[in-house]
Amino acid sequence: MPKIGMEPLRRAALVEAAIIEIGHAGTLDVTVSQIARRAGMSSALAHHYFGSKDQMLVAAMRHILTLFGAEVRAALQGNPTPLQRIEALIRASFSTRNFQPEIIAAWLNFYVQAQTSAEARRLLAIYRKRLHSNLRAGFRPLVRDPDIASETIGALIDGVYIRQSLHDDALAGGDAVSLILASVTRIIEADPRTS
């Protein structure tokens, strides 16, 4: 019973399933069949929609980044002060959703995928550039060298985030945010824009 307009639903289901499977497994070594089964369809159909496993993984990655982007945009709603802007970015990175072990593991594996797939690399580069320019927009009115400030905080976010993938002695989401915010404060105080 073919249905009309199934395509976007199927694709979405597969992407969701892929993220969950990768997160559970902690590896990109999940089979297309596993993903398809979780998404409630045959692996053949998964191929029909994505052409190849790689493209499916890329789509999954794109999805995570899209969600993250949306979260950031939502957090920047209203008319935040520069500092609130920075804080919002940090909070988004460690939001309940993004801080789930499965998502962290998936994210980590996308770094690995980026070693092989140009498309994946491109996506991660975009994520990084966006984060960077968002942070810079926040820092510009506050410090003299907003580029360095953004680079530092960006790297710190990634570092704290990736460390979570080891589960043990992990930081709580809130602690992670505090740690980073403290760095933000220090940066601003140490290099105030004296205009």
Place this chain on the structure above:
Amino acid sequence: MPKIGMEPLRRAALVEAAIIEIGHAGTLDVTVSQIARRAGMSSALAHHYFGSKDQMLVAAMRHILTLFGAEVRAALQGNPTPLQRIEALIRASFSTRNFQPEIIAAWLNFYVQAQTSAEARRLLAIYRKRLHSNLRAGFRPLVRDPDIASETIGALIDGVYIRQSLHDDALAGGDAVSLILASVTRIIEADPRTS
């Protein structure tokens, strides 16, 4: 063709080859045959000496950590001031050797392996604990909360390091060190130990 005492040589060759192969591929999905070929022997011999691919990968990881540990120990020679101590740790993390793309890629993949292998997780935990206690030893005379300071700098090191795995717009080793040292300075100035 020496016929005795080959084991340590073979194991070393395999570990070296594994790191290089993983680095080149950017994945743990390298075959034992590839590794063995690079090490100049048959895959059967690789299995003979390591029992399984996993144990070989763990050995490779252990090797990287050992080398890193040695580098750190060497850097801490002499009678460094606390600040020099911290700087030495940071410099070691971004030494020419450790900052090679292959080593970075291998390191990244060990994070992935840690998702599955308890032994790998254990090794990474050890690395982290050592780095932490070394940093703390440096920070203790300088700041009031050496734990937070170490946690921050540790995460920053990891973040900067992992970001290199994307090769594009990468920081030079020296820039990485400067960036982190600036954070160290700020931490010390913001939270001086007033003894």
Place this chain on the structure above:
Amino acid sequence: MPKIGMEPLRRAALVEAAIIEIGHAGTLDVTVSQIARRAGMSSALAHHYFGSKDQMLVAAMRHILTLFGAEVRAALQGNPTPLQRIEALIRASFSTRNFQPEIIAAWLNFYVQAQTSAEARRLLAIYRKRLHSNLRAGFRPLVRDPDIASETIGALIDGVYIRQSLHDDALAGGDAVSLILASVTRIIEADPRTS
């Protein structure tokens, strides 16, 4: 090339092929590829349907036992006298089909498999129990100790059967039956039920 409902056909073909291959080789050391080739498919498909070589061998064994069971049931049709009943059981054991060298060799190897596989052991135990209770049902009206009688004839059947696996100076199927029937007669005459 039918495309649906292939599973039972494929499984049956594989089971048949497995029995033949094992019989020809005289060993369980036949490769899945050999079996699959004889069954006209790839070894991958064989794994797809059976999950593992072991499960395929167990299925083969189950098949042989099922056929044997059917043969016995057929032989017990009608309203046989107790003696006819016993004779039918013996004849079934040495029927043309069961007395083929391939089947004998396969059967022998299942004894070996039972040393390792609990499932195989279970199946052989079932076969033995059935044979025993069938024999006992025949002997009960005829002798005073039907248990011993059944145990003796059961062991004799197995002994004559297994000896065939050595092919040389083998007994013909008919001779085997006569030999065992003579024992049956002696047992009945020596220990008549004097009701």
Place this chain on the structure above:
Amino acid sequence: MPKIGMEPLRRAALVEAAIIEIGHAGTLDVTVSQIARRAGMSSALAHHYFGSKDQMLVAAMRHILTLFGAEVRAALQGNPTPLQRIEALIRASFSTRNFQPEIIAAWLNFYVQAQTSAEARRLLAIYRKRLHSNLRAGFRPLVRDPDIASETIGALIDGVYIRQSLHDDALAGGDAVSLILASVTRIIEADPRTS
């Protein structure tokens, strides 16, 4: 430190080890290394002494048959009556040594080996011929058709013996002997030699 006269010791050790390993494993699928390790030497040496795994297995088989033959010869010492002679043969087959699970499993596997190896087949044929002629020598003065009698008892011995390989609901050694002796008695009584 080469030693003189080691050969027979080494060979004996290997043969013993092979029987034990096969018995434990319940299969001929034991590795030469396992056997050699148990015999306290390298697998290379095992090859040196036997040329191939097969020849080693044949030697193991020959050893079992030799031991069995010795046991029989010992049992036939003195001046036994014909009936004692038969009884001695049966008892030897189920002696404590021969009735160990390991020996039974090894024996069973030699039947399998005989499917492939002509030498193994030859050895089993010899065993059978000897048993047959020994039994016949016992039966000749007692029954009119000693050939059939021997064939029957021989098959019964093999049947009872092989059935033990399934361990469950096994007969004790003594019960096995009684069961078979009862058959002997019946045969003699049913077909007395009336000279």
Place this chain on the structure above:
DNA sequence: CATGAATGAGTTTTCATTCAT
């Protein structure tokens, strides 16, 4: 005599992918 070193050939098993229906 004895062995550690070494490997070729093979085996089970897995999986992405294709295709007929």
Place this chain on the structure above:
DNA sequence: TATGAATGAAAACTCATTCAT
């Protein structure tokens, strides 16, 4: 659109066997 059927290719791992020492 959807899938069961099917497979080629590869991977990890094993093992009997050889050989230099």
